[in-house]
Amino acid sequence: MNNNLQAWGWNDHFAAHFAPFAEQDVCVGRIVLEHKRLYRVMTEHGELLGEVTGKFRFTASGREDYPAVGDWVVITPRVEEKRASIHAVLPRTSKFSRRAAGETVEEQIVAANVDTVFLVNALNNDFNLRRIERYLILAWESGANPVIVLSKADLCEDVERKVAEVESVAIGVPIHAISAERGDGLDSLAPYLREGQTVALLGSSGVGKSTLINRLAGMDLQRVSGVRSKDDRGRHTTTHRELFRLPSGGLMIDTPGMRELQLWEADDGFRDAFDDIETLAEACRFRDCSHEREPGCAVQAALADGSLQRARFDSYRKLQRELAHLARKDDARLQAAEKNKWKKITMAMRHAKPKR
Ligand SMILES: Nc1nc2c(ncn2[C@@H]2O[C@H](COP(=O)(O)OP(=O)(O)OP(=O)(O)O)[C@@H](O)[C@H]2O)c(=O)[nH]1
Numbered sequence: 001m002n003n004n005l006q007a008w009g010w011n012d013h014f015a016a017h018f019a020p021f022a023e024q025d026v027c028v029g030r031i032v033l034e035h036k037r038l039y040r041v042m043t044e045h046g047e048l049l050g051e052v053t054g055k056f057r058f059t060a061s062g063r064e065d066y067p068a069v070g071d072w073v074v075i076t077p078r079v080e081e082k083r084a085s086i087h088a089v090l091p092r093t094s095k096f097s098r099r100a101a102g103e104t105v106e107e108q109i110v111a112a113n114v115d116t117v118f119l120v121n122a123l124n125n126d127f128n129l130r131r132i133e134r135y136l137i138l139a140w141e142s143g144a145n146p147v148i149v150l151s152k153a154d155l156c157e158d159v160e161r162k163v164a165e166v167e168s169v170a171i172g173v174p175i176h177a178i179s180a181e182r183g184d185g186l187d188s189l190a191p192y193l194r195e196g197q198t199v200a201l202l203g204s205s206g207v208g209k210s211t212l213i214n215r216l217a218g219m220d221l222q223r224v225s226g227v228r229s230k231d232d233r234g235r236h237t238t239t240h241r242e243l244f245r246l247p248s249g250g251l252m253i254d255t256p257g258m259r260e261l262q263l264w265e266a267d268d269g270f271r272d273a274f275d276d277i278e279t280l281a282e283a284c285r286f287r288d289c290s291h292e293r294e295p296g297c298a299v300q301a302a303l304a305d306g307s308l309q310r311a312r313f314d315s316y317r318k319l320q321r322e323l324a325h326l327a328r329k330d331d332a333r334l335q336a337a338e339k340n341k342w343k344k345i346t347m348a349m350r351h352a353k354p355k356r
């Protein structure tokens, strides 16, 4: 274990914000795991189990004020007990958040202080420029620097053309085509993975995020232990962390919340992403056709004659279910507000886009 705080991402920004606390008998640490308001905090004294103080709770105005994975927090360590009291969260350089459904809907931070976010998109049939645009908006809003990672290059025959297409919607954003399976192009990611640099991944399910993380982490990654043989169960007490060091010295954040962000981005872009299916559906005999076994279903017809791929239809259905699930969970009013915000941002993006 490395207790040198620079190795965990400490830098001048955080040092400046910590200055007012320096007189007091406190130190700092970085949140590497959150579990029901209990936090694993990496500190110069090693890893401690932290809880926020009563005063913290009293002054917190909402969920977003609480520590999240990646945050730097001001603590009083109790080293013998391996515990810590958390007094404050230092200002974040970036944050990814989602709306959390509780008694009210609040902003919940799913990752903080990410330097670089890899926007992972697969180069096979799933390739979609509109989706890349939406991920870019998300990244820019977060404060992290976006880097576009085009995965599964081994499944694509015209990588250069695809890269050129992405360049046209992502001017000035670094683009890297890789194959995590073959190990191609991984060297190009090294500059973002230097010691103390924090990265996170965003991308739809199945684009190869886990495969890439495992590659970057080498064989010893905790997450990999999730894939273990049945008889091995229970013996493995590997310490799972949502922020962990890669062999390169880079810091990777992989939280469940970050993985779920794909659902939020999908909301407004749903029609765009699947406009081929939506267009087909307009030709269905019934307006409210569920494309299951209704007579005169144009989607089923396209599936039957092969003009629509089964896998694509399946992911359409999956996304639809996920969105429906989210819609049920969510406060309708807040959702409307969020949609409006998105509309404004996408409009602005459209106007900002250079003519092609
Ligand atoms: N051909 C090829 N397949 C890949 C590559 N990277 C990942 N895959 C495959 O794509 C599938 C999905 O990969 P995952 O790494 O689980 O994708 P993920 O983005 O983590 O998916 P979620 O966990 O659902 O978010 C797996 O079957 C991988 O073996 C690649 O570079 N080339």
Ligand SMILES: [Zn+2]
Binding pocket: 281, 284, 285, 289, 290, 291, 292, 294, 296, 297, 298, 299, 300
């Ligand atoms: Zn139909």
